[in-house]
Amino acid sequence: MLEIRSxxxxxxxxxxxxxxxxxxxxxxxLGVIGPNGAGKxxxxxxxxxILTPQTGQxxxxxxxxxQLSHAERARLIAVVPQATHLPPAFTAWETVLMGRTxxxxxxxxxxxxxxxxxxxxxxxxDTLELADRRVGExxxxxxxxxxxxxxxxxxxxxxxxxxxxxxxxxxxxxxLLDQIRDLVTEGKLAVLIVLHDLNLVARxxxxxxxxxxxxLRALGTPRQVLTPDLLSQAYHTPxxxxxxxxxxxxxxxxxxx
Amino acid sequence: MKTLTRPYLVSLxxxxxxxxxxxxxxxxxxxxxxxFNLLLQGFSGHMPSTGESQSLATILFALxxxxxxxxxxxxxxxxxxxxxxxxxxxxxxADPYLIGVASGAxxxxxxxxxxxxxxxxxxxxxxxxxxxxGSVVTVFVVYELARxxxxxxxxxxxxxxxxxxxxxxxxxxxxxxxxxxxxxxxLVWILGGSxxxxxxxxxxMLPYVALGLGTxxxxxxALNVLQFGDEQAQQLGLPVPRMRLLIIVAASLTTAAAVSxxxxxxxxxxxxxxxxxxxxxxxxRHLLPLSLISGAAFLLxxxxxxxxxxxxxxxxxxxxxxxxxxxxxxxxxxxxKQQHLW
Numbered sequence: 001m002l003e004i005r006s007x008x009x010x011x012x013x014x015x016x017x018x019x020x021x022x023x024x025x026x027x028x029x030l031g032v033i034g035p036n037g038a039g040k041x042x043x044x045x046x047x048x049x050i051l052t053p054q055t056g057q058x059x060x061x062x063x064x065x066x067q068l069s070h071a072e073r074a075r076l077i078a079v080v081p082q083a084t085h086l087p088p089a090f091t092a093w094e095t096v097l098m099g100r101t102x103x104x105x106x107x108x109x110x111x112x113x114x115x116x117x118x119x120x121x122x123x124x125x126d127t128l129e130l131a132d133r134r135v136g137e138x139x140x141x142x143x144x145x146x147x148x149x150x151x152x153x154x155x156x157x158x159x160x161x162x163x164x165x166x167x168x169x170x171x172x173x174x175x176l177l178d179q180i181r182d183l184v185t186e187g188k189l190a191v192l193i194v195l196h197d198l199n200l201v202a203r204x205x206x207x208x209x210x211x212x213x214x215x216l217r218a219l220g221t222p223r224q225v226l227t228p229d230l231l232s233q234a235y236h237t238p239x240x241x242x243x244x245x246x247x248x249x250x251x252x253x254x255x256x257x
Numbered sequence: 258m259k260t261l262t263r264p265y266l267v268s269l270x271x272x273x274x275x276x277x278x279x280x281x282x283x284x285x286x287x288x289x290x291x292x293f294n295l296l297l298q299g300f301s302g303h304m305p306s307t308g309e310s311q312s313l314a315t316i317l318f319a320l321x322x323x324x325x326x327x328x329x330x331x332x333x334x335x336x337x338x339x340x341x342x343x344x345x346x347x348x349x350x351a352d353p354y355l356i357g358v359a360s361g362a363x364x365x366x367x368x369x370x371x372x373x374x375x376x377x378x379x380x381x382x383x384x385x386x387x388x389x390x391g392s393v394v395t396v397f398v399v400y401e402l403a404r405x406x407x408x409x410x411x412x413x414x415x416x417x418x419x420x421x422x423x424x425x426x427x428x429x430x431x432x433x434x435x436x437x438x439x440x441x442x443x444l445v446w447i448l449g450g451s452x453x454x455x456x457x458x459x460x461x462m463l464p465y466v467a468l469g470l471g472t473x474x475x476x477x478x479a480l481n482v483l484q485f486g487d488e489q490a491q492q493l494g495l496p497v498p499r500m501r502l503l504i505i506v507a508a509s510l511t512t513a514a515a516v517s518x519x520x521x522x523x524x525x526x527x528x529x530x531x532x533x534x535x536x537x538x539x540x541x542r543h544l545l546p547l548s549l550i551s552g553a554a555f556l557l558x559x560x561x562x563x564x565x566x567x568x569x570x571x572x573x574x575x576x577x578x579x580x581x582x583x584x585x586x587x588x589x590x591x592x593x594k595q596q597h598l599w
Contacts, residue, residue: 089534090481
């Protein structure tokens with residue numbers, strides 16, 4: 001689904017991502033981790049068309065990213081940003097309907113088909129009952145689920161998520177990621193998710209990419225990447241990894257005193 | 258989406274009322290029956306040729322109707338572009354003059370006023386033409402100053418607009434002080450009101466306003482998507498830089514045309530969109546047309562007051578719009594106790 005080859009991105013003269021190579025097939029969740037300034041958000045902004053690659057190639061569903069028009073790209077890649085500063089006057093329904101933009105004409109005319117997709121997206125994210133409420137009245141968790149619904153309404157095979165759990169209460173963090181897990185298993189979705197919480201990554205990701213200062217330091221399963229050596233080096237602090245449950249899910253924490 | 262027939266009905270009825278009021282009221286009041294007859298006669302081509310009917314017909318067709326259309330177009334232009342600017346800048350304080358249209362027009366107009374033009378068609382149109390050129394050049398300068406490569410950051414645009422506007426206004430004030438005799442004329446022009454009568458200003462303004470407003474009316478959906486920020490809008494598939502440029506050009510063109518012929522009328526562009534949001538909708542596909550209609554109705558009503566309050570003297574309509582409009586807006590604000598309009 002997503003193929004990244006020798007990708008380098010920067011702002012003017014300052015290079016932020018160096019020579020990245022990555023593959024993400026359908027039906028998988030790739031967790032991107034790394035300390036601040038590693039280039040995680042830059043990666044998302046490059047993949048979603050905000051920044052242009054300086055060198056290298058990105059292919060989505062077999063098509064070269066730079067050759068896509070804005071609308072074509074938006075039909076292949078949907079972004080779930082953090083739920084901050086959403087326009088408060090729109091209703092939940094209208095907000096999710098914005099996800100259909102890449103399929104609509106200049107005037108934004110929607111059809112029954114568009115409305116059905118929006119309905120399904122809101123059903124899948126438990127937001128349908130919020131449909132007529134104004135976004136300004138909703139909680140952070142509800143707003144974040146709305147943004148997920150909006151991305152689902154785009155019906156794109158690749159989902160990019162930039163710290164979607166950042167301001168959420170614990171129960172909403174888990175329920176959001178559970179929903180994503182279900183959607184990935186059901187449909188032909190590929191998800192690239194930037195997360196700060198290493199234990200959420202350990203629990204939900206199939207693959208993990210560790211970015212340090214713009215370089216891909218490690219790529220593999222959670223057990224392969226979430227090792228004490230790699231993590232302590234990347235985060236400049238001693239870290240230990242325990243293995244929990246019968247699946248041996250990694251759990252990262254500072255050394256026990 | 259809830260149906261919005263009622264707002265359109267209400268606003269169109271108000272506009273119709275304002276149009277009729279505007280053609281009927283003046284130094285000579287034309288009663289409804291006479292008005293109706295004259296309009297019928299005019300449209301069927303049989304103009305009265307003698308007596309009182311003829312003079313009334315002249316007043317109606319040569320003065321009142323063009324004046325009414327001028328004010329209606331201006332009100333629509335200001336409110337429509339005000340709504341577009343508020344959407345583009347995602348700022349409730351934005352008005353059509355934010356990026357230099359008014360200050361540029363003022364400078365152009367005052368420059369033209371300091372020259373003694375011959376009494377010809379070109380001479381009469383010199384001031385509006387100069388104002389229009391002043392507007393367009395100013396917006397262009399602001400845009401180029403704010404541009405960073407291909408992108409025009411919103412903050413840069415606002416800052417450049419404020420700076421250039423201040424400069425232009427200062428230059429205008431300097432010119433006004435130094436050209437004796439023309440000071441009052443310049444002041445009256447700047448405060449807003451029609452100094453030209455007849456069909457010329459309407460016909461001159463019409464193509465630009467029609468083109469500009471027509472374009473803006475198709476940008477409702479784009480403006481909705483832009484409310485999520487440039488980044489999210491682009492990620493949703495909107496070609497953001499192109500859309501922003503189109504909106505700036507269309508809104509500035511519309512405002513420049515209006516300001517060139519009716520001076521700088523304040524308050525309408527800022528407040529009418531907010532009124533529409535309070536009462537009816539924040540969806541730009543409806544906010545734009547409703548602002549257009551309401552703006553036209555509002556300015557027509559203000560102009561009627563401006564012409565009749567101290568008849569035969571005309572108060573600059575820009576004074577009336579704020580004096581009458583502000584209390585009305587505050588009353589609506591207090592009544593419609595609603596949050597989350599932005």
